[in-house]
Amino acid sequence: MKKRLIQISGFLLSTLGWLFVSCTMAMDSWKESQLGGLGGSYVIKVAWYWSNLWKDCFVDSTAVTNCRDYGVLWSVTPYIQGVRGLLMGGLAFGFCGVILAFVGMECTYIGGSQRTNNKVLFAAAVFHFLGGALDTAGYCLYINRIAITAYNPKLDPTALRxxxxxxxxxxxxxxxxxxxxxxxxxxxxxxSLFPEKSKFYNSRPYTNQQSRSRTLYAGYYGQSRQSQSRLSRHSMKSGVSKSSQVSTISQIEDRKISERDAFV
Incomplete structure (x- = not known):
C-alpha cells in the first residue's frame, strides 16, 4: 500500500509538472519591458514590449498590439533555438516517461511480473529526470540571456532592458x-531492484559460521566421546591384566608359604 501511494504521488507530481511546462511554451511575456507611464503632459504615453519563443510584440497606450513573428528556423536568435530544442527534448522524454509509468505502476495492472514492472517504472523515472533536467537547462539559458542584457554596464542607456x-x-x-x-x-x-548488499553478504557468513560451529561441536564431542570409549576400554583391559597379575602373584606366595610350613 505504501509503495502504491509513493507511485501515485510521483505520477501526480510529474504530470502536473509537464502540464506547467507545456503551458509555458504557449504563454506570452517570457520577457517584458515598459516605456513611459510618467506624468508631465495631458496625454500619458505608455508602451509595453514583450516576447516569447515565437514572436516579439508591442502594445501601446491605446491597447493596440503589433506583433512580429519569428521567421524561419535559421533566422532566429541562437539562444532562442537552444531554448526551443531543450524544451522540445524535455517534452519528448516526458512523453516516453509517462507511457512507461502507466505500464510499470502497480495500480494499472498492465505490465507483467513484479520485477518487470519495477524495471519499467525505474526506466520511467530516468526519462522523467532527464526531461526535467533538459527543461531546467532551457529556462536557465533564457534567464542567463536576460540577466546578461539587463546588467550589462556597456549597454546603451536607451536600449530596452x-x-x-x-x-x-x-x-x-x-x-x-x-x-x-x-x-x-x-x-x-x-x-526491490537493488536490495541491501550488507544483508546478502552477512547472511552467508552467518550460515557458514553456524554450520561450522555445528560441525566443530559434533567433531569435538564426537572425538571426545570416542577417546573416552577408548580410554574406558583400555582401562578395562588394563584392569583385567592387573587383576590377573595380582592373582598369579598371590598364588606363588601361597605356594612358598605352604612349602615352608611343610619343611618346618
Missing amino acids: YSLGTPIFLGLVGSFLIIGGSILYAIAVMK
Missing part, C-alpha cells in the same frame, strides 16, 4: 515537480 515574465517561474516550478516525481518513482522501486 527586459525583466523576467510569469512563464519562466511557472516553468521552473514545473521542472522541479518533474524531477521530484522521478525521485519518488525511483524510491518506490529501489528496494
Whole structure:
C-alpha cells in the first residue's frame, strides 16, 4: 500500500509538472519591458514590449498590439533555438516517461511480473529526470540571456532592458515537480531492484559460521566421546591384566608359604 501511494504521488507530481511546462511554451511575456507611464503632459504615453519563443510584440497606450513573428528556423536568435530544442527534448522524454509509468505502476495492472514492472517504472523515472533536467537547462539559458542584457554596464542607456515574465517561474516550478516525481518513482522501486548488499553478504557468513560451529561441536564431542570409549576400554583391559597379575602373584606366595610350613 505504501509503495502504491509513493507511485501515485510521483505520477501526480510529474504530470502536473509537464502540464506547467507545456503551458509555458504557449504563454506570452517570457520577457517584458515598459516605456513611459510618467506624468508631465495631458496625454500619458505608455508602451509595453514583450516576447516569447515565437514572436516579439508591442502594445501601446491605446491597447493596440503589433506583433512580429519569428521567421524561419535559421533566422532566429541562437539562444532562442537552444531554448526551443531543450524544451522540445524535455517534452519528448516526458512523453516516453509517462507511457512507461502507466505500464510499470502497480495500480494499472498492465505490465507483467513484479520485477518487470519495477524495471519499467525505474526506466520511467530516468526519462522523467532527464526531461526535467533538459527543461531546467532551457529556462536557465533564457534567464542567463536576460540577466546578461539587463546588467550589462556597456549597454546603451536607451536600449530596452527586459525583466523576467510569469512563464519562466511557472516553468521552473514545473521542472522541479518533474524531477521530484522521478525521485519518488525511483524510491518506490529501489528496494526491490537493488536490495541491501550488507544483508546478502552477512547472511552467508552467518550460515557458514553456524554450520561450522555445528560441525566443530559434533567433531569435538564426537572425538571426545570416542577417546573416552577408548580410554574406558583400555582401562578395562588394563584392569583385567592387573587383576590377573595380582592373582598369579598371590598364588606363588601361597605356594612358598605352604612349602615352608611343610619343611618346618
